[in-house]
Amino acid sequence: MNDYGGSGREPMLDMFIFESNQLLESLEEILLHAEKAETLTKENINEIFRIMHTIKGSAGMMMFSPIAALAHSVEDLFFHIRDHKNETFDFRAICDLVLHAADALKEQIQLVEAGEPVTAAEDSLLESIRGFLLDLQRASGMEPTGSNDRPVKPKQFYISSYEKKNAENLQKYHAHVCFDEGCEMENIRAYSLVFGLQDHCIELMHDPADLVGDATSGEKIVENGFHLWFSSKKPEAELRDLVNRGLFVSEATMEVIDQLPSEAHPETVQTEPVERIVKRPVIVMPEISGEAEPASEPYAAVSESAAASEPGVREAPGASKSGKSNLISVNIQKLDMLMDLVGEIVITESMVTRCPELAGLQLDVFHKSANQLRKLTDELQDIVMSIRMLPISGTFQKMHRIVRDMTKRLDKDAELILVGEDTEVDKNLIDQLADPLMHLVRNAMDHGLESKAERKAAGKPEKGRIVLEARNDGGEIWIEVKDDGKGLNKDRILAKAREHGLTSKPDNELTEKEIFGFIMLPGFSTKESVSEFSGRGVGMDVVRENITRIGGSVYIDSQWGKGSTITIRIPLTLAIIDGMLISVGDCSYIIPTMAIRESLRAEPSQAIRDADGNELLMIRGEAFPIVRLHRRFQVEARAQALEEGIVVVIEHEGTSLCLFADELLGEQHVVVKPLPAYFRQVNGISGCTILGDGSISLILDVGGLDV
Amino acid sequence: MAGPVQEWEELEDTQKGKYLTFVVGEEVYGIEIRFVTEIIGIQPITKVPDSSTYIRGIINLRGKIVPVMDVRLKFKKESIPYNDRTCIVVVDIGTMQIGLIVDNVAEVLDLAEENIVPPPDTKSGFNNRFIMGIGKVGADIKLILDCQKMVTGEDLEVIETLV
Numbered sequence: 071m072n073d074y075g076g077s078g079r080e081p082m083l084d085m086f087i088f089e090s091n092q093l094l095e096s097l098e099e100i101l102l103h104a105e106k107a108e109t110l111t112k113e114n115i116n117e118i119f120r121i122m123h124t125i126k127g128s129a130g131m132m133m134f135s136p137i138a139a140l141a142h143s144v145e146d147l148f149f150h151i152r153d154h155k156n157e158t159f160d161f162r163a164i165c166d167l168v169l170h171a172a173d174a175l176k177e178q179i180q181l182v183e184a185g186e187p188v189t190a191a192e193d194s195l196l197e198s199i200r201g202f203l204l205d206l207q208r209a210s211g212m213e214p215t216g217s218n219d220r221p222v223k224p225k226q227f228y229i230s231s232y233e234k235k236n237a238e239n240l241q242k243y244h245a246h247v248c249f250d251e252g253c254e255m256e257n258i259r260a261y262s263l264v265f266g267l268q269d270h271c272i273e274l275m276h277d278p279a280d281l282v283g284d285a286t287s288g289e290k291i292v293e294n295g296f297h298l299w300f301s302s303k304k305p306e307a308e309l310r311d312l313v314n315r316g317l318f319v320s321e322a323t324m325e326v327i328d329q330l331p332s333e334a335h336p337e338t339v340q341t342e343p344v345e346r347i348v349k350r351p352v353i354v355m356p357e358i359s360g361e362a363e364p365a366s367e368p369y370a371a372v373s374e375s376a377a378a379s380e381p382g383v384r385e386a387p388g389a390s391k392s393g394k395s396n397l398i399s400v401n402i403q404k405l406d407m408l409m410d411l412v413g414e415i416v417i418t419e420s421m422v423t424r425c426p427e428l429a430g431l432q433l434d435v436f437h438k439s440a441n442q443l444r445k446l447t448d449e450l451q452d453i454v455m456s457i458r459m460l461p462i463s464g465t466f467q468k469m470h471r472i473v474r475d476m477t478k479r480l481d482k483d484a485e486l487i488l489v490g491e492d493t494e495v496d497k498n499l500i501d502q503l504a505d506p507l508m509h510l511v512r513n514a515m516d517h518g519l520e521s522k523a524e525r526k527a528a529g530k531p532e533k534g535r536i537v538l539e540a541r542n543d544g545g546e547i548w549i550e551v552k553d554d555g556k557g558l559n560k561d562r563i564l565a566k567a568r569e570h571g572l573t574s575k576p577d578n579e580l581t582e583k584e585i586f587g588f589i590m591l592p593g594f595s596t597k598e599s600v601s602e603f604s605g606r607g608v609g610m611d612v613v614r615e616n617i618t619r620i621g622g623s624v625y626i627d628s629q630w631g632k633g634s635t636i637t638i639r640i641p642l643t644l645a646i647i648d649g650m651l652i653s654v655g656d657c658s659y660i661i662p663t664m665a666i667r668e669s670l671r672a673e674p675s676q677a678i679r680d681a682d683g684n685e686l687l688m689i690r691g692e693a694f695p696i697v698r699l700h701r702r703f704q705v706e707a708r709a710q711a712l713e714e715g716i717v718v719v720i721e722h723e724g725t726s727l728c729l730f731a732d733e734l735l736g737e738q739h740v741v742v743k744p745l746p747a748y749f750r751q752v753n754g755i756s757g758c759t760i761l762g763d764g765s766i767s768l769i770l771d772v773g774g775l776d777v
Numbered sequence: 778m779a780g781p782v783q784e785w786e787e788l789e790d791t792q793k794g795k796y797l798t799f800v801v802g803e804e805v806y807g808i809e810i811r812f813v814t815e816i817i818g819i820q821p822i823t824k825v826p827d828s829s830t831y832i833r834g835i836i837n838l839r840g841k842i843v844p845v846m847d848v849r850l851k852f853k854k855e856s857i858p859y860n861d862r863t864c865i866v867v868v869d870i871g872t873m874q875i876g877l878i879v880d881n882v883a884e885v886l887d888l889a890e891e892n893i894v895p896p897p898d899t900k901s902g903f904n905n906r907f908i909m910g911i912g913k914v915g916a917d918i919k920l921i922l923d924c925q926k927m928v929t930g931e932d933l934e935v936i937e938t939l940v
Contacts, residue, residue: 755825
């Protein structure tokens with residue numbers, strides 16, 4: 071794995087981080103969902119319990135005790151809630167508390183990711199969770215368990231119940247159990263085994279005696295194995311089965327013995343001192359022991375969580391454990407390499423099939439095979455691309471949390487509506503989208519939506535509405551953030567722009583698009599007060615910068631009083647684009663097809679010059695600046711006069727211009743490669759590609775060509 | 778990225794003291810052979826706008842995009858048309874690959890350390906700063922180039938002054 075550029079972390083640690091993040095995400099989803107529905111269903115509670123349990127378990131295994139402690143406290147809380155289903159809880163408080171805890175856990179996991187030591191969560195958080203649990207316990211008339219350990223009351227098991235009358239049917243056994251090497255937490259595994267057995271036994275003893283309280287018990291089990299002595303009326307085969315079925319049990323032997331070891335018979339214990347063995351007679355449970363089950367269930371639940379997890383959750387972390395799942399997680403770097411390789415193959419294929427040496431030859435079989443090869447490479451390319459595609463829902467779901475937090479703090483009421491969450495986007499793009507989307511949603515909440523009173527006065531429903539929509543449009547993804555708030559104030563934006571000296575054009579010459587475009591310039595913020603969430607004027611320009619970097623563009627549309635819509639357009643993928651090949655002298659360039667509006671052969675009469683001598687082309691009554699590529703890139707061109715060459719009209723972020731080139735060579739798919747690092751930033755060039763004949767063509771950066 | 782460097786270090790024993798010499802104009806230059814990955818004939822070059830004049834553009838080296846530098850222009854000599862003796866020496870300095878366009882490649886030379894003297898202190902010639910030492914083979918003089926400095930040096934200086 072390291073050969074292919076792994077992250078350098080241990081695979082175990084990687085897995086832990088990945089899993090925990092996934093779990094926390096689904097936890098957040100459940101809570102937000104529950105909060106909206108204003109109820110915690112039984113499944114929700116069980117799911118949260120499982121999540122916390124899994125995190126606690128794996129954190130414990132990875133020796134991140136602060137994480138384990140925090141998860142444990144939440145687990146305890148839900149353990150109580152689950153056992154007292156009929157009581158009503160202040161579930162809003164619970165949601166707050168658990169979200170808070172989830173945040174703290176996330177922070178800790180980030181620390182782990184950064185390779186820093188994990189710090190304990192704030193005491194106050196732990197305290198408040200414990201306090202909350204205590205309150206609940208008191209409310210349900212229970213003795214609060216002082217230590218807040220797993221609320222198992224060990225006392226129960228010491229109530230002796232030697233039922234002599236049954237003694238004659240009793241068979242006594244001794245079992246010696248070994249666990250899988252490296253299964254970790256042997257004491258916990260043993261504990262669950264004891265739990266599983268106790269319902270079926272009259273008496274039960276084990277060594278080591280204290281499994282949970284004594285931290286060294288795990289090591290002892292590794293050394294000596296786990297010894298159980300018990301008496302039962304159940305058939306031997308059934309008991310044998312119970313022991314063997316325990317999680318991670320690698321080897322178990324069971325034998326019938328005459329007598330259980332007791333203080334009087336130290337010899338049966340052999341190496342261990344007598345006092346370490348605790349007699350543990352079990353309460354005789356009623357035949358249907360439904361009440362005892364929840365206690366042992368959490369351990370079983372680890373393996374069951376996959377089956378129980380919601381079908382909608384992709385890459386359910388538990389799934390990898392069950393072995394039933396069809397999903398695997400792959401290092402993204404491997405996919406990148408695969409993508410590169412496929413790009414090479416696509417290029418090589420056209421080099422082979424269009425080899426000039428083959429020209430004029432009669433090659434029927436060759437062409438047949440070549441066609442076959444082309445089909446296969448196309449298919450390969452499609453599949454590799456689809457592997458990298460993920461639904462955008464993960465990023466969208468995170469916005470729920472932002473909206474929720476902000477509604478609480480800003481005292482606004484808003485609902486977030488997601489449309490087209492299952493739109494698939496390249497993995498790399500998804501990562502880049504998270505930040506800009508967060509900014510936009512925050513902006514919509516903070517600047518867009520009015521306060522409740524204002525909304526009422528304007529005759530709008532008190533509850534604001536933010537729509538987050540993604541859709542696939544040709545080779546692009548469109549993402550819209552729409553709010554029904556107050557909209558953008560053109561006059562204020564314009565005043566502010568003048569104040570900052572951003573424009574010198576007279577008012578009547580500025581289009582709406584241009585005015586709204588100002589808010590994406592660095593340092594522009596119309597919000598007078600800086601709030602916790604926005605207002606520092608770094609929002610929109612960061613959004614635009616991030617989107618431009620991934621080859622996309624941002625459009626703003628707004629209606630005063632009605633709301634605003636911000637549209638992000640990004641390419642489906644960065645790796646392969648559709649391009650128009652044009653030639654200028656000996657050089658060829660690629661113009662991304664999505665930027666092209668039209669191409670035409672211009673008449674000399676269409677060209678005009680403005681006062682500064684810049685060339686303009688009149689097309690259907692509109693004037694566009696002409697950029698002569700040969701001058702821009704200092705190459706020899708064949709066509710000098712306008713009518714000799716071709717004019718390609720391109721559009722970027724609302725502005726159009728005409729590119730003048732020698733001729734159009736045709737449209738094709740090209741694999742985008744970055745320019746060598748040596749060149750750093752070249753204005754007007756976004757990368758390069760290798761054409762079928764092995765020559766290199768530069769890809770034009772439409773945004774960087776303005777005069 | 779660290780891979781090739783480590784390999785060189787392991788290979789250094791066999792490569793130590795070996796220099797690839799090439800001709801640019803009247804002079805014979807040498808570079809340490811550990812930097813050289815291959816020597817190819819002149820290739821079609823794609824011009825990249827807004828770059829230094831001595832950077833001729835980029836070539837396609839079996840699917841890899843490699844920038845090429847004309848050593849003549851780098852040393853402020855007259856440019857001459859490329860012919861079939863013109864070679865591109867592809868060097869890998871660890872952080873990047875770059876092709877050096879030279880008039881022609883001469884030979885691989887063994888040069889013992891005692892035969893290399895440091896360049897004269899008087900910085901008379903402008904290209905002195907790329908010269909690491911002067912190798913003597915009998916009566917001939919070979920100018921040993923500092924490959925890293927030549928590839929990255931000037932650009933870095935330009936950038937520093939810009940900043």
